[in-house]
Amino acid sequence: MSLRLRLTLLYSGLLAGLLFLIVVITLTSVQDNVRDSIDTDLKVRGDQVAGILEESVPTRNVVSSLLQVLTEDFEAEVYIQIRDTTRRITSRTDNLTNKTIRLPEQFYKQAMSGRAGYYDLDEDQVRVYYTPIKFGGEVVYVMQVARHLESEQAILNQLATSLFWIIVVALVIGATIGYWLAGITLRPIQEATVTALAITRTGRLDRRVPVSSTRNDEIGELVNTFNEMLDRLQELFDKQRRFSGDISHELRTPLTTILGNTSLLKRINALPPDEEAEMLDEIEQEAQHMRRLVSDLLLLAQADADMVLSRERVELDTILLEVYRQAKRRSGNSIDLRLLHEDQAIVMGDADRLRQMLVNLINNAIQYTPKGGSVDLSLSSAGISTEIIISDTGQGIPPEDLPHIFDRFYRADKARSRAVGGTGLGLSIVKWVVDAHGGDISVESTEGEGTTFRVQLPLAAAYGDEPIRRPRLRAVQI
Numbered sequence: 424m425s426l427r428l429r430l431t432l433l434y435s436g437l438l439a440g441l442l443f444l445i446v447v448i449t450l451t452s453v454q455d456n457v458r459d460s461i462d463t464d465l466k467v468r469g470d471q472v473a474g475i476l477e478e479s480v481p482t483r484n485v486v487s488s489l490l491q492v493l494t495e496d497f498e499a500e501v502y503i504q505i506r507d508t509t510r511r512i513t514s515r516t517d518n519l520t521n522k523t524i525r526l527p528e529q530f531y532k533q534a535m536s537g538r539a540g541y542y543d544l545d546e547d548q549v550r551v552y553y554t555p556i557k558f559g560g561e562v563v564y565v566m567q568v569a570r571h572l573e574s575e576q577a578i579l580n581q582l583a584t585s586l587f588w589i590i591v592v593a594l595v596i597g598a599t600i601g602y603w604l605a606g607i608t609l610r611p612i613q614e615a616t617v618t619a620l621a622i623t624r625t626g627r628l629d630r631r632v633p634v635s636s637t638r639n640d641e642i643g644e645l646v647n648t649f650n651e652m653l654d655r656l657q658e659l660f661d662k663q664r665r666f667s668g669d670i671s672h673e674l675r676t677p678l679t680t681i682l683g684n685t686s687l688l689k690r691i692n693a694l695p696p697d698e699e700a701e702m703l704d705e706i707e708q709e710a711q712h713m714r715r716l717v718s719d720l721l722l723l724a725q726a727d728a729d730m731v732l733s734r735e736r737v738e739l740d741t742i743l744l745e746v747y748r749q750a751k752r753r754s755g756n757s758i759d760l761r762l763l764h765e766d767q768a769i770v771m772g773d774a775d776r777l778r779q780m781l782v783n784l785i786n787n788a789i790q791y792t793p794k795g796g797s798v799d800l801s802l803s804s805a806g807i808s809t810e811i812i813i814s815d816t817g818q819g820i821p822p823e824d825l826p827h828i829f830d831r832f833y834r835a836d837k838a839r840s841r842a843v844g845g846t847g848l849g850l851s852i853v854k855w856v857v858d859a860h861g862g863d864i865s866v867e868s869t870e871g872e873g874t875t876f877r878v879q880l881p882l883a884a885a886y887g888d889e890p891i892r893r894p895r896l897r898a899v900q901i
Contacts, residue, residue, distance in 0.1 A: 426612075427605045434601040439594055446586045453582060457575050458550075462541055465501075465552035469539075469568035472503060476556050476564070502569045508535065508562065524551060524567045534565040548572045611646045619649075628657035662830070674716070677709035716848070732773040732859055736883050739768040739777060739809060743802050746781045754789050759797035766802055768809040769883045772860045780856040783849040784813050784876055791874070792817035804882060811878040820868040828866065829854040 504515040504524045510531060512523065526534075530542050530553055539554035549569050556564035615632045622630055631650045684702045747762050754760055770777070788798045796816040803810050820828060829850050857864045861881055868874040 427602065427609055430605045430609075431598055431602040434605075435594060435598040438597045438601075439590070442590045442593060446583075446590065449586065450579065450583055454579055457579070461550055461570060461572070461575065462552065465541075465550065465568045465570060466539075468501065469503075469552050469554050469566060472568075473554050473556050473566055476505075476566070477558065500571045500574070502567075504567045504569070505556070506565045506567070508564075510565075513564070524549070524569050526553065526565065526567060531565065535562055537562060544569075548576060608642060611642050615646055615649050622653070628653060628660060674713065677713045680709045681706050732776060734771055735774070737770050737772050737774045737777060739770050739811075739880070740765050740802055742774065742778050743781055743800065743811070746778060746785060747800055750782075750785045750789065757794045758789055758792055759795075760785075760789070760800075761797065762800045764801040764803060766804040766809070768802055768804045768880075770809065770860070770880050771883045772880075776856045776859070780853050780878070781811070783853050784811075784878070787849055788813055788815040788817065788874070788876075791815065796873075807884060808879050808881050811880075812875065813878075814873060814875040816873040819870040819872055820866070820874055821870055825866060825868060 502516055502519050502522075502524060504519060505513050506526060507513050510526060515524075525544060527542065530540060533540055534553050534555045537555055537557070539552070542551050542553070543549070544551060548571060550572055551567055551569045553565060553567050555562040556566055611632060618630050618632045622628060631653060632646050684706050688699070688702060743765065744762070747760070751760050785798070785800070792798055792815045798813070798815045801812045803812075854864060857878055857880070863879045865877045866874065867877075
């Protein structure tokens with residue numbers, strides 16, 4: 424059974440229940456009002472006659488004459504009957520002819536005890552009001568005032584029949600409109616299903632479910648979420664395809680170099696020592712490049728698999744000083760590497776990963792800064808966070824490349840490619856390390872003037888004096 428039909432049946436069932444409840448309440452209310460009106464009328468008439476009789480001499484002739492006078496204006500369906508204390512009928516109205524209004528034992532006893540009341544004769548559809556007639560404080564007669572209920576019952580039956588057909592018509596119209604509205608409401612979901620099925624069969628992730636921009640209900644939110652999911656999936660698949668192509672390209676070049684040099688060394692028995700050494704150095708360099716690439720890929724794969732980082736107090740200023748000294752030795756005098764400011768900063772995190780983040784940022788700045796340029800480092804602590812600033816006077820990054828510099832294998836300078844010796848994964852690792860430590864990284868760059876990276880990390884003091892008990896850090900997909 425389709426969801427549309429189930430919703431229609433559900434709405435129709437609820438509507439039927441509501442209409443049935445309304446009909447029951449209406450009929451009950453009308454029936455009670457009619458019964459109250461009849462009871463009031465019978466009581467008024469009965470009390471009127473009883474009051475006159477109680478002031479008269481209790482003889483049969485007087486009673487008969489009085490009844491004849493008082494009931495001349497009574498409706499034909501209203502009957503009066505008088506019984507004595509032995510339950511014998513002494514008088515009755517002419518419209519009763521040979522009929523008798525029964526008086527059950529229990530109501531007779533109540534009348535004899537001086538109480539009035541009502542009862543029904545269901546087999547005759549008659550409503551009866553009985554009241555005692557007293558003389559000298561004693562009950563001497565019991566008067567019954569009765570009325571047929573046929574006309575009222577006919578009206579109630581007609582009302583019930585009309586309400587029944589109203590319910591039937593309302594249910595048919597309601598079910599039809601409900602089925603139509605359910606179709607309109609569920610149309611975006613059906614379109615989403617068709618789109619998902621088409622994507623599954625064709626593999627085209629560029630398809631989207633059309634939705635009105637003015638639709639702000641739950642269905643519109645669902646369709647928008649579905650489209651956003653498709654956008655994300657398309658982005659991830661595109662990244663995955665580029666990632667696979669980049670890995671193939673990055674591995675193919677060093678493998679080609681290694682295999683070529685190895686094949687040449689095997690074919691030629693004797694090479695000049697300097698050429699042989701050069702070929703071996705080239706093989707070693709390419710192997711080292713492959714090792715770094717595989718190591719970076721393994722680290723990012725672990726990050727994608729929610730790798731758990733160690734959580735301990737780390738002196739970030741000490742690590743920065745160590746990385747600075749190592750980079751100073753490697754760069755020599757070609758780059759003016761300066762440590763401008765260094766505050767004490769203790770953070771909670773993984774010392775190895777933080778060191779790798781600093782190495783990648785500083786190496787990136789050195790690699791893209793020409794000889795004679797400068798790279799400045801600073802570490803400042805304020806409040807509950809610390810900020811690392813790495814600025815260079817290199818070639819800068821074009822504005823169109825800034826949103827993508829943290830993507831894997833993305834290089835702003837396509838022409839230089841692997842000439843600088845990187846794997847194209849350094850900044851991706853930096854972004855993951857910063858995010859995993861609850862920090863934030865930003866970059867400012869002016870093409871031809873230089874680039875500035877800013878890294879903000881929470882200090883250990885921000886977590887209080889107690890040991891840190893945090894859930895596993897989740898790696899951020901880059």
